[in-house]
Amino acid sequence: MSEFVIDPSLSSGSDMICELSLSSLALSSNALFPWVILVPRKNDLREIIDLSEEDRMVLMREISLVSHVMQDVFKPDKLNVASLGNIVPQLHVHIIARYKNDAAWPDSVFGKVGLEYKEEVRLELIKQIRNTIEKYNE
């Protein structure tokens, strides 16, 4: 199997948090919303159904784990979970913590202008998410 290559648009717009069994988990660079992205580490995937049936079940478990972690860390009013890929076709799943007073509510966050993280906030969030995932995996 050839080495996994992440789309540069995905890697440049996010920071790696950790690797799960199927997917890499990254924090979106858009500070307006607590927003993470699951990227299954297999080449030539565009749709969820391009994954094997077994890997789809693993993806659902990873979506569930990360959803719990986002609830624990951010206490959102709602989670948004989406696999779109209109702009970056490589399969990736957005998991976004939404608040009734956030910058886009009740619209979706997609296509909104972003805001950069302050470096210390970004690093702190990555640490918190990583630590919470580790607690679930204990």
Next chain:
Amino acid sequence: MSEFVIDPSLSSGSDMICELSLSSLALSSNALFPWVILVPRKNDLREIIDLSEEDRMVLMREISLVSHVMQDVFKPDKLNVASLGNIVPQLHVHIIARYKNDAAWPDSVFGKVGLEYKEEVRLELIKQIRNTIEKYNE
């Protein structure tokens, strides 16, 4: 267990196609995009993680089945799969067939103004989707 009650905003904005083992499948009333909605028939669900682990696996299988059906019927350039619920909080999953020349590409379809189906088109699409699902279930 109390009888399942679908949110009136979901039922009024769509037409029932068929019932799968966990979810009901409905066609969105927005004729701009081939757009179906899976609604798990259990009360008090808002997030995917409100489902039991077993039901999450069933939901993933239903997302996969419907994704294949949408590809077969509509030959889209991309599928969009999303569980948002900012406006209608009852758990539902959008599966949308997208084209590079559709009314919103490459943006998401959410929050765009809709267009009504002509009755005969709507009925024909429901029939086509239902027949294709039956083929997969044979």
